[in-house]
Amino acid sequence: MSEESKALTIDKRLIVKKKTVWGTERIYPICERSIIFARLCGQKTLDKSSIVLIRQLGYDFKHEEISI
Secondary structure, three states: OOHHHHHHOOOOEEEEEEEEEOOEEEEEEOOHHHHHHHHHOOOOOOOHHHHHHHHHOOOEEEEEEOOO
16 A cells, blocks of 8 residues: 555544443544534434444444443
């Protein structure tokens, strides 16, 4: 892979944080791109239907497990 094509490759990994709030699992965006996707969806968190659509665009999710 040439240097130019490496520079054009976009990291398609989104970082999110998974929290359980009042018994409900919530997915909070952490990185800038995941925050933008949440804003595009009109939400502060990402729901399962939004995640399915974002995955169809070729993005993958990396999450941190944190439970309260």
